[in-house]
Amino acid sequence: MQTVFEKTPGLTDAILHYCPGCTHGIIHRLVAETLDELDTTGRTVGVAPVGCAVMAYNYFACDMVQAAHGRAPAVATGLKRARPDCVVFTYQGDGDLAAIGTAETIHAAARGENITVIFVNNAIYGMTGGQMAPTTIPGQVTQTSPYGRDVSVAGYPLRICEILASVDGVAYAERVSVDSVKNVRAAKKAIRRAFETQLAGRGFSLVEVLSTCPTNWGLDPVQALSWLRENMIPYYPPGVYKDKERDAAAGEVSGDA
Ligand SMILES: Cc1ncc(C[n+]2csc(CCOP(=O)(O)OP(=O)(O)O)c2C)c(N)n1
Ligand code: SF4
Numbered sequence: 001m002q003t004v005f006e007k008t009p010g011l012t013d014a015i016l017h018y019c020p021g022c023t024h025g026i027i028h029r030l031v032a033e034t035l036d037e038l039d040t041t042g043r044t045v046g047v048a049p050v051g052c053a054v055m056a057y058n059y060f061a062c063d064m065v066q067a068a069h070g071r072a073p074a075v076a077t078g079l080k081r082a083r084p085d086c087v088v089f090t091y092q093g094d095g096d097l098a099a100i101g102t103a104e105t106i107h108a109a110a111r112g113e114n115i116t117v118i119f120v121n122n123a124i125y126g127m128t129g130g131q132m133a134p135t136t137i138p139g140q141v142t143q144t145s146p147y148g149r150d151v152s153v154a155g156y157p158l159r160i161c162e163i164l165a166s167v168d169g170v171a172y173a174e175r176v177s178v179d180s181v182k183n184v185r186a187a188k189k190a191i192r193r194a195f196e197t198q199l200a201g202r203g204f205s206l207v208e209v210l211s212t213c214p215t216n217w218g219l220d221p222v223q224a225l226s227w228l229r230e231n232m233i234p235y236y237p238p239g240v241y242k243d244k245e246r247d248a249a250a251g252e253v254s255g256d257a
Contacts, residue, residue: 002127014058021214021221022119023178024052030178031118032186034195035062044087045079049070049096050210054124056091067108070101074107076115087198089116094135095125098158102134103128105160112169113202116194119160119206122213123232130216134158142216146186157235161208165241171203173241177233179225186238193243202245210236 006193007013014096018024035041044062050069057064067075072090079090079166097105097119108115124142125131130151132142139148149157161175172194176187187209194205210232214224238248 008036010041011060011107012061013060014061017055018052019213019215020215021212022052022126023122023209023211026178026184027091027118027120027187027211028056030184030191031089032060034188034192035087037192038087038195038199039196040087040199041083043087045076045083045090047076047079047090049092050086050127051093051096053091053093053120053128058151069212070096070099070104072096072101073082073104073113073115073117077108077113077115079110080113080115083164084114087116089118089195089198091118092120093122093126093161094119094121094133095128095131098134098160102158102219106163106180107169109164109167109204109206110169112171114198114201115205116198117204117206118191118194119208120211121160121208121232122211124216126213126216130213135160135236137231138247139250140231158203161206161236161238164206167204169204170206170242171244172197172205173208174243175204175208175210175236175238175241177228177238179210179228179233183238190240197245200245208236210238 016025045063048056049067076088131144161173164170164173174190176185176190190207194207198206212224
């Protein structure tokens, strides 16, 4: 029988524990495939977060470390400084990166640490039961905002790519989505660009991936993709928010999406 599709060797044989329709699995695949294509899996160290991706250390076929809530960019900083020959990435949810880990994220970015951050934005705390996250969009119903997020009480969501684009140490920041084949392909391209940025020693790179949480959104997998498309994409527009190298080549100061 002819094989038409194979698991990338950058992922182990462990069976993913994610809920049906959760796009964490797609994002794992894109990261692992990219590391394989760049021939760097053997010298990569990934940092797993808390949250649903805590067990990422079981899935990536590279060395992995697990960091306490939000501390992944700080752990990655140590790893990269100790072993600059290694490719170092963090894989973090929005609760991990944009709530308790805000300081680690901003300061690693400000220092221009030569690491790559894969930021999975599903607008909710997934693992702990669907509480409101800093990325929960206005009006969105969660366990802790049962009448919808009220910005007069809970404040406004954080747009991480837009924030990081203003930080000088950031070399590359792009937002992508994995709601369609076309967008998955674009996400792969962005992830590759982020790792290439690190390999070229240009500094901090981040890819924000708009992702689903069908379980805590209370939707089936197909409805969850539609919800992402109709609600998250308008609030979090995909695009390249910063690419220092591209901007320098074009003679610009900084790029917009
Ligand atoms: C230091 C610390 N504080 C809090 C927690 C509890 N906790 C575990 S997962 C999680 C939320 C994770 O949400 P997110 O980062 O959005 O990831 P997702 O599960 O949605 O992929 C929290 C608060 C923890 N494990 N460690
Ligand atoms: S709870 Fe949400 S984010 Fe976590 S695995 Fe399930 S669908 Fe994915």
